[in-house]
Amino acid sequence: MNNEPLIISGLERKFKTGDGVLHILRGVDLTLRPGEIVGLVGPSGAGKSSLLHAAGLLERPSAGRVLVKGVDGWNLNERARTDLRRDALGFVYQFHHLLPEFSALDNVAMPRLIAGCGMPQAREDSERLLALVGLGDRMRHQPAQLSGGEQQRVAIARALANRPAVLLADEPTGNLDPRTAQTVFDALRAIVHEQGVAALIATHNLDVARGCDRVLTLNEGLLVG
Numbered sequence: 001m002n003n004e005p006l007i008i009s010g011l012e013r014k015f016k017t018g019d020g021v022l023h024i025l026r027g028v029d030l031t032l033r034p035g036e037i038v039g040l041v042g043p044s045g046a047g048k049s050s051l052l053h054a055a056g057l058l059e060r061p062s063a064g065r066v067l068v069k070g071v072d073g074w075n076l077n078e079r080a081r082t083d084l085r086r087d088a089l090g091f092v093y094q095f096h097h098l099l100p101e102f103s104a105l106d107n108v109a110m111p112r113l114i115a116g117c118g119m120p121q122a123r124e125d126s127e128r129l130l131a132l133v134g135l136g137d138r139m140r141h142q143p144a145q146l147s148g149g150e151q152q153r154v155a156i157a158r159a160l161a162n163r164p165a166v167l168l169a170d171e172p173t174g175n176l177d178p179r180t181a182q183t184v185f186d187a188l189r190a191i192v193h194e195q196g197v198a199a200l201i202a203t204h205n206l207d208v209a210r211g212c213d214r215v216l217t218l219n220e221g222l223l224v225g
Contacts (some may be wrong), residue, residue, distance in 0.1 A: 003069055004033060004067075004198075005032050005034055005068070005165040006030070006032040006055060006066075006067070006068060006165070006198055006200070007066075007067040008028055008030040008031075008054075008064065008067075009064060009067075010028075010063060010064040010065065011025050011027065011028040011029075011061050011063070011065075011066070012026060012064055013047065013051075013054060013062050014062045023221050024047040024050045024221060025047050025050060025061070025062075025221050026220070026221030026222055027064070027221075027222070028051060028064070028218075028221070028222065028223050030055075030216070030223060032166065032198035032199075032200060033198060034165075034197070035196040035197065035198070036199070036213050037189060037192055037201060037212045037213045038198075038200050038201070038213065038215070038216060039201050039208065039209040039211075039212035039216070040052075040201060040202040040215075040216055040217075040218060041203060041204070041206075041215060041216070041217050041218070042217050042219055043219075044204075046218045046220075047218055047221060048170070049202065051202075051218065052202055054066060055166075055168060056085065057073040057081050058085075061074065068084055069088055071084060073085075086115065087115070087162065088164050088165045088166060089164050089165075089166050089167075089168065090160050090161075090162070090164035090167045090168070090197070091159055091167075091168050091169075091170075092152075092155055092159045092168070092188075093155075093169075093170050093172070094170060094175050096143070096151045096152050096154065096155035097155070098143040098151055098155060098158075099143075100142065100143050101142070102142065103139065104138060104139045104140070104141055104142075104143070104146065104150075105123060105127065105130065105139040105140060106126075107143070107154055108126035108129055108130060108139075108158045108161050109122040109125075109161070110161075111158060111161040111162050112125055112126065112161050112162060125161065126157070126161065127139060129157040129160060129161060129191065130154070132187075133154075133157050133187040133188075133190075133191060134183075134187055135150060135153055135157070147180070148176055149176055149180035149181075149183055149184050152172060152173070152175075152176065152184045153184055155172075156172070156188050160192075160195060160197065163195060163197075164197060165198060166197065166200070167192060167197045167198070167200070168199075168200050169188070169199065169201040169202065169203075170202050171202060171203060171204065172184065172185075172188065172203070173185055173208055174204065181205055181208065182207060182208075185205075185207075185208045185211055186211075188201075189211060
């Protein structure tokens with residue numbers, strides 16, 4: 001069995017409408033390799049989020065397969081799929097969704113604790129990740145004490161806390177000014193390459209896309225590029 005971090009084959013997503021059937025994804029094929037950052041671009045409504053949700057085992061596709069580390073995620077029961085998502089997938093969104101009452105350090109440590117890691121090890125791992133994204137001197141601050149870019153870098157560190165095989169990011173710099181967006185993407189790229197994660201990043205930011213290892217365009221339900 002192929003153990004690439006992520007293999008998508010024949011992925012379809014369609015919805016019934018009053019006028020018939022709306023096809024969002026039309027047989028998408030995609031393979032991500034370890035340590036590779038793939039940019040996903042396309043017009044609004046092209047289906048980028050639908051592709052990420054299906055790849056992240058969050059939204060069942062109409063057809064096709066999603067193999068995460070060789071395991072067909074949509075062929076598992078809900079409990080096994082949740083375990084695979086927790087252990088092998090990391091997510092970053094446009095809005096950071098940090099827990100406001102916890103420090104940056106504790107926000108990043110939370111996934112490690114949920115996965116069963118002890119507190120000392122979880123905090124040690126989180127300190128290393130926050131240092132990697134340039135927040136070594138800000139880790140004791142709560143989200144309200146951090147800038148938007150700093151909060152998003154905390155979110156990236158949190159997404160990678162359990163060393164997932166795959167990182168899925170949906171417009172991770174979409175809420176930031178251009179300079180801050182570049183800083184956040186540079187941090188993401190550094191930590192993804194350091195951990196050897198396979199990353200798929202949906203973005204409208206062409207500077208971010210140009211910084212990826214390769215770029216694919218989603219157009220009329222198909223990937224090109």
